[in-house]
Amino acid sequence: MKLTGTNVLVTGGGRGIGRYLVEQLDEAGANVFVLEYDENLCEELNQLASARVRAVQCDVANADAVDIAIQTVTEAGFDIDVLINNAGIIHSEPLVNMLSRTERAHSRDNWRKVMATDLDSVFFVTSRVVDHMLAKRKKGVVISISSIAANGNAGQSAYSAAKAGVNALTHTWAKELGPLGLRFIAIAPGFIDTPSTRAALSETMLAKLQQQVPLRRLGAMQAVSQAVHYAIENDYLTGSILEVDGGLVL
Numbered sequence: 001m002k003l004t005g006t007n008v009l010v011t012g013g014g015r016g017i018g019r020y021l022v023e024q025l026d027e028a029g030a031n032v033f034v035l036e037y038d039e040n041l042c043e044e045l046n047q048l049a050s051a052r053v054r055a056v057q058c059d060v061a062n063a064d065a066v067d068i069a070i071q072t073v074t075e076a077g078f079d080i081d082v083l084i085n086n087a088g089i090i091h092s093e094p095l096v097n098m099l100s101r102t103e104r105a106h107s108r109d110n111w112r113k114v115m116a117t118d119l120d121s122v123f124f125v126t127s128r129v130v131d132h133m134l135a136k137r138k139k140g141v142v143i144s145i146s147s148i149a150a151n152g153n154a155g156q157s158a159y160s161a162a163k164a165g166v167n168a169l170t171h172t173w174a175k176e177l178g179p180l181g182l183r184f185i186a187i188a189p190g191f192i193d194t195p196s197t198r199a200a201l202s203e204t205m206l207a208k209l210q211q212q213v214p215l216r217r218l219g220a221m222q223a224v225s226q227a228v229h230y231a232i233e234n235d236y237l238t239g240s241i242l243e244v245d246g247g248l249v250l
């Protein structure tokens with residue numbers, strides 16, 4: 001599928017990797033609709049970005065909110081060719097915090113919140129969008145931003161489980177809907193240099209993490225964007241988990 005003139009729906013496109021993807025897709029001539037939780041970021045996108053970019057406020061972890069937002073998007077005449085499930089929260093917490101004097105076990109609220117944002121959202125949005133694609137007889141593409149944490153990352157029970165779920169859904173839907181011409185790809189970044197990565201980690205921690213990467217550096221958001229464009233354009237690609245991690249999983 002070509003990028004020019006393609007209608008792409010991006011979740012969590014207000015900042016970070018999602019925002020970068022929106023800008024690069026816009027530059028490549030795609031039309032972009034963003035579902036974003038943060039109202040201020042939606043306003044920013046609607047005011048600053050090009051006429052090809054629109055944003056609507058939506059908590060993609062909330063099934064009813066997703067239904068309303070998808071209806072808004074499609075009623076605006078936006079027939080979705082490509083969905084990018086990008087919205088997510090990165091959360092680290094040990095299964096048992098041995099140093100805590102009060103509640104030592106992993107918070108169940110945090111578990112639910114991460115699963116809702118990082119996994120439920122992918123199911124809620126994709127099921128509605130695929131229904132729309134099939135009704136419009138589109139040979140659509142669904143790209144989900146996973147993580148190498150899907151292989152199991154110490155201290156990230158909920159995040160790792162959610163991203164492993166995203167990979168499983170990618171395989172399942174590729175098999176289920178491939179015969180109808182739809183494609184499903186997951187992109188699994190390693191450590192990416194984003195404003196939130198910089199805000200969350202100290203310089204010392206960042207230097208330590210880079211030593212674990214065979215290429216000895218963080219990935220640029222451009223590397224994720226290039227993988228997204230490749231996934232859209234390569235018509236024989238489906239069911240793949242594309243690792244963009246500088247060799248970290250090796």
Ligand SMILES: NC(=O)c1ccc[n+]([C@@H]2O[C@H](COP(=O)([O-])OP(=O)(O)OC[C@H]3O[C@@H](n4cnc5c(N)ncnc54)[C@H](O)[C@@H]3O)[C@@H](O)[C@H]2O)c1
Nearest residue numbers: 012014015016017037059060061086087088147189192196
């Ligand atoms: N940054 C990394 O190094 C890295 C590595 C691997 C995978 N990822 C994945 O990439 C994706 C983007 O990560 P990022 O680092 O850009 O994060 P980020 O926090 O910078 O941006 C996430 C965006 O999603 C939005 N969002 C969050 N919850 C939402 C919800 N319920 N509904 C709608 N929008 C919501 C936020 O408002 C924000 O605009 C995530 O799925 C993350 O797991 C990131």
